[in-house]
Amino acid sequence: MSPFPRSTVLGYPRIGPRRELKRALEAYWDGRTSRAELDRAGAEIRERTWRRLAELGLEGLPSNTFSLYDQVLDTAVLLGAVPSRYRDAADPYFAMARGTEGLAPLRMTKWFDTNYHYIVPEIGPETVFKLDPAKPLAEVREARALGFETRPVVVGPVTFLLLGSALERLDEVLGCYEELLAALAAEGVQWVQLDEPALVGDRTPEELAALRSAYDRLGALSARPGLFVASYFGDLGEALPVLAGTPVEAIGVDLVRGGVPVVDLSGKTVVAGVVSGRDVWRTSPERALAALAAVPSGDVVVSTSCSLLHVPYDVSAETALEPALKARLAFAEQKVAEVAALARTGFHGSAPAGPSVALPGPVVPESRSPYAVRAAAQAEHLRLPALPITTIGSFPQTGELRAARAAVTAGTLSQAAYERQVEAEIERVIRVQERLGLDVLVHGEPERNDMVQYFAEHLDGFAVTAAGWVQSYGSRCTRPPILHGDVSRPEPITVRWATHAQSLTDKPVKGMLTGPVTIVAWSFVRDDLPLRDVVFQVADAVRDEVRDLEAAGVSIIQVDEPALRELLPLRRAAQEDYLEWAVAAYRRATSGAGDRTQIHTHLCYSDADQILAAIDGLDADVTTIESARSGARILGAVETFGRGLGPGVYDIHSPRVPGAAEVEELLRRTLAVLPVERVWVNPDCGLKTRTYEQVEASLANVVTATRRLRAELGA
Numbered sequence: 260m261s262p263f264p265r266s267t268v269l270g271y272p273r274i275g276p277r278r279e280l281k282r283a284l285e286a287y288w289d290g291r292t293s294r295a296e297l298d299r300a301g302a303e304i305r306e307r308t309w310r311r312l313a314e315l316g317l318e319g320l321p322s323n324t325f326s327l328y329d330q331v332l333d334t335a336v337l338l339g340a341v342p343s344r345y346r347d348a349a350d351p352y353f354a355m356a357r358g359t360e361g362l363a364p365l366r367m368t369k370w371f372d373t374n375y376h377y378i379v380p381e382i383g384p385e386t387v388f389k390l391d392p393a394k395p396l397a398e399v400r401e402a403r404a405l406g407f408e409t410r411p412v413v414v415g416p417v418t419f420l421l422l423g424s425a426l427e428r429l430d431e432v433l434g435c436y437e438e439l440l441a442a443l444a445a446e447g448v449q450w451v452q453l454d455e456p457a458l459v460g461d462r463t464p465e466e467l468a469a470l471r472s473a474y475d476r477l478g479a480l481s482a483r484p485g486l487f488v489a490s491y492f493g494d495l496g497e498a499l500p501v502l503a504g505t506p507v508e509a510i511g512v513d514l515v516r517g518g519v520p521v522v523d524l525s526g527k528t529v530v531a532g533v534v535s536g537r538d539v540w541r542t543s544p545e546r547a548l549a550a551l552a553a554v555p556s557g558d559v560v561v562s563t564s565c566s567l568l569h570v571p572y573d574v575s576a577e578t579a580l581e582p583a584l585k586a587r588l589a590f591a592e593q594k595v596a597e598v599a600a601l602a603r604t605g606f607h608g609s610a611p612a613g614p615s616v617a618l619p620g621p622v623v624p625e626s627r628s629p630y631a632v633r634a635a636a637q638a639e640h641l642r643l644p645a646l647p648i649t650t651i652g653s654f655p656q657t658g659e660l661r662a663a664r665a666a667v668t669a670g671t672l673s674q675a676a677y678e679r680q681v682e683a684e685i686e687r688v689i690r691v692q693e694r695l696g697l698d699v700l701v702h703g704e705p706e707r708n709d710m711v712q713y714f715a716e717h718l719d720g721f722a723v724t725a726a727g728w729v730q731s732y733g734s735r736c737t738r739p740p741i742l743h744g745d746v747s748r749p750e751p752i753t754v755r756w757a758t759h760a761q762s763l764t765d766k767p768v769k770g771m772l773t774g775p776v777t778i779v780a781w782s783f784v785r786d787d788l789p790l791r792d793v794v795f796q797v798a799d800a801v802r803d804e805v806r807d808l809e810a811a812g813v814s815i816i817q818v819d820e821p822a823l824r825e826l827l828p829l830r831r832a833a834q835e836d837y838l839e840w841a842v843a844a845y846r847r848a849t850s851g852a853g854d855r856t857q858i859h860t861h862l863c864y865s866d867a868d869q870i871l872a873a874i875d876g877l878d879a880d881v882t883t884i885e886s887a888r889s890g891a892r893i894l895g896a897v898e899t900f901g902r903g904l905g906p907g908v909y910d911i912h913s914p915r916v917p918g919a920a921e922v923e924e925l926l927r928r929t930l931a932v933l934p935v936e937r938v939w940v941n942p943d944c945g946l947k948t949r950t951y952e953q954v955e956a957s958l959a960n961v962v963t964a965t966r967r968l969r970a971e972l973g974a
């Protein structure tokens with residue numbers, strides 16, 4: 260095999276610099292274009308990527324990092340793990356990804372601690388692994404025809420099986436990987452990259468033994484490319500010596516999130532991830548060079564800390580950003596140029612970076628009166644019926660509102676005219692809720708393009724981009740704001756909308772805020788302060804807003820934290836500290852409220868199990884939580900909270916209208932576990948992706964079910 264190239268990246272964005280793939284996918288899914296047209300769009304993106312990486316001076320080009328939907332799904336197809344029920348679909352790949360009429364899609368979940376979502380492999384007793392190497396081979400040939408030798412990237416066997424909860428199938432799967440390596444060798448491929456990010460989490464001795472046997476076996480193959488095992492999103496920990504003991508030739512380490520390896524790696528090529536793939540900042544050359552020089556190997560390759568999938572394409576597209584901020588930013592293209600530049604510098608012999616400064620412990624949050632005191636004050640003040648009915652905040656975002664926002668940006672609609680339109684929408688939302696008979700109303704969030712971006716646009720210390728799209732899943736992209744400086748709130752943000760809504764009705768209207776952890780989790784965040792301190796700054800801004808809402812007469816305030824679970828560190832040892840400061844931040848944001856003011860919080864995205872104690876620690880008067888998909892499990896777990904609780908009575912992700920009987924049944928199950936005084940009735944999450952027709956029909960049934968139960972309980 261040839262020596263490993265001196266510079267590389269672990270992967271690259273693939274949605275297209277102007278989201279070309281998104282458009283091509285959606286046209287194909289809608290039946291407006293053929294599969295051949297979709298494949299052509301993919302080929303254009305791949306060609307552009309390879310050409311650009313080469314132009315920027317990168318030596319080692321990856322292939323097979325492109326995907327029409329998801330790289331884990333691609334790996335399942337590669338290994339033949341296609342459940343039989345999808346095989347007869349018109350397009351089995353997209354049937355697995357998105358479902359068809361009558362066929363539910365495979366489950367999707369978050370890719371480690373990123374906002375990218377992958378398709379969970381479904382591996383059962385009937386799964387027969389059988390290699391189908393068409394995609395990686397085709398990409399190698401396609402690149403070669405353009406004049407580029409590439410290194411195919413495939414999810415490694417251990418990570419793939421851990422994601423599919425089927426590590427016991429390792430022997431069979433390794434047979435497929437052996438065949439793949441032989442096929443790639445026959446094609447003249449010099450190096451293959453096997454991604455093993457699962458190794459940066461806590462692994463059991465059995466899992467580490469499986470890792471050793473996997474790479475001993477693949478390494479023993481006589482005709483194969485060089486094996487490059489890539490890890491990312493953290494430190495390899497105990498997996499590093501295990502991997503170092505196998506015959507793999509190259510090991511990838513994340514030197515941004517993980518430490519410099521202390522294991523002797525002298526016989527290995529170390530692919531050193533010194534340019535972050537998780538943030539948008541320029542790399543400090545001093546820090547990168549120091550980290551590179553400290554790697555205990557004579558053969559060090561410069562790379563990114565992970566795939567660049569998680570950052571936008573090109574900062575030069577951002578013509579409206581402040582020049583001073585723009586100068587600090589690096590998106591994928593800029594990061595590739597940094598990798599190439601670092602590789603051209605001799606980096607041996609510089610001093611390693613000094614230890615980071617010790618940090619003070621978390622600030623003890625100011626606390627409100629005990630719950631019993633607050634609950635009594637709130638009951639007296641709010642006088643709500645038993646089983647109060649509410650919603651999670653957003654109402655349908657209409658096409659007119661989106662068009663109006665675009666018109667303001669384009670300069671064809673005045674701000675004043677837009678605001679009148681928002682107020683008219685608020686009035687509509689209030690009237691709908693009154694007509695339906697809900698108890699705690701919302702203004703519907705019509706002014707928000709997004710629950711994080713809206714706040715970012717109104718806080719100091721944030722910038723928003725014009726084209727900084729990042730793939731979230733499939734064709735879905737988000738445009739995370741950039742938190743670049745000290746955060747503060749120059750003036751009230753939501754007060755005018757909340758008070759306008761309250762002026763239209765005698766029913767209480769909830770004020771709606773996004774919590775500090777969620778605002779930070781869904782942004783790109785400055786890296787010169789500990790994350791905790793950044794979250795505390797945002798918490799203080801939210802606290803200002805809570806105070807102003809309260810002063811304006813809003814007596815119920817909801818602070819949403821749907822991303823609380825998302826920032827949880829991958830290693831258990833770090834989780835407790837995170838949860839402690841995350842809870843402290845929430846309480847800092849909300850504890851300025853008086854006892855009479857009812858604080859609600861909202862969480863969604865099913866797997867709350869791991870952070871239940873933290874949710875309890877938020878000490879919100881009412882917690883509304885996703886439960887349609889996690890059901891009785893979550894109920895049993897939150898039963899002990901001892902404060903108000905609103906387990907969602909229907910799933911808002913589906914257009915289906917739940918029947919009144921169905922909602923009643925769910926409420927009965929809730930009432931079997933929780934005392935009636937503590938139960939709230941609400942959907943699983945916000946309604947912005949639904950139509951008014953669906954919302955009104957669903958909520959009408961929720962009201963019918965609730966009234967029947969109230970009558971029965973004599974409440």
Ligand code: MET
Pocket residue numbers: 651652653710771819821861863944945946947
């Ligand atoms: C992802 S949680 C969403 C909460 C927000 N208040 C909404 O209703 O849209």
Ligand SMILES: [Zn+2]
Pocket residue numbers: 651821861862863864943944945
């Ligand atoms: Zn939600």
